[in-house]
Amino acid sequence: MIESQERPAEDRLTAEYAAERGARVSDVRYALEFTLEETPERFSGRADIRFDLAHAANSLTLDFSEGDVSAVRINGEDATVDYNGAFVRLPAESLVPGDNRVQIEFGHDYSRTGQGLHRFEDPEDGRVYIHTHFEPYDANRLFPGFDQPDLKARFTLEVSAPAAWHIVSASRESAIETEASGGAGISRKRAPSAPTFFRCMRASTESGNRRPATYRCACTHARASPATCSPTTGST
DSSP: OOOOOOOOSSSSOOHHHHHHHHHHEEEEEEEEEEEOOSSSSEEEEEEEEEEEESOOSSOEEEEOOSEEEEEEEETTEEOOOEEOSSEEEEOGGGOOSEEEEEEEEEEEEOBSSSSEEEEEEOTTTOOEEEEEEOTTTTGGGTSOBOOSTTSOEEEEEEEEEETTEEEEOSSOEEEEEEOTTSOEEEEEOOOOOBOGGGOOOEEEEOTTOOOSOEEEEEEOOOSOOGGGSOOOOOOO
């Protein structure tokens, strides 16, 4: 077995482990789906992660802080993984040299501290605002992934939310479709590769529209940092 860094079961990423993982992993692609609901406590999602692996002699971890993991498939097979509240450990026997695919269903509480996916209801106007903030190591509070800046990736993002909400990211839509239920779908263009902390997503409620339909958007964001995204406005 190839000598590897032992990762402590702690909510942090050491430089030594990041260097080893960065040498093993390349060509990372994320297809992310999130469901945002009216309830203020939690959101859920799915991550479809593809990457190339230099070798499969050792296990590999995906950073994911303080969430829950309900199902995992690795290379087309249901997998039992170790999740300790800080990272998901993918067993070596489920991985292969070359192209790998990991599919994860997960949930997480909204943040109240500004990290990860933060939710805020303005007491003055009743508007709900949701936004991401990922630097320096908080993208893994939104989704499981390789949360280190040298592992750049291509992203596709789909968000399901009440039709009353506005969902904003940094890339424009390439198509919009309307669902039978009255919701709308947005498909956004693929963007160049970038680190996980260069993603952003924002959402807010809109005046006079509380339909139960869903709003879906698929987008990629690779250039702008969270601070460059324009905020949305609206009221309940």
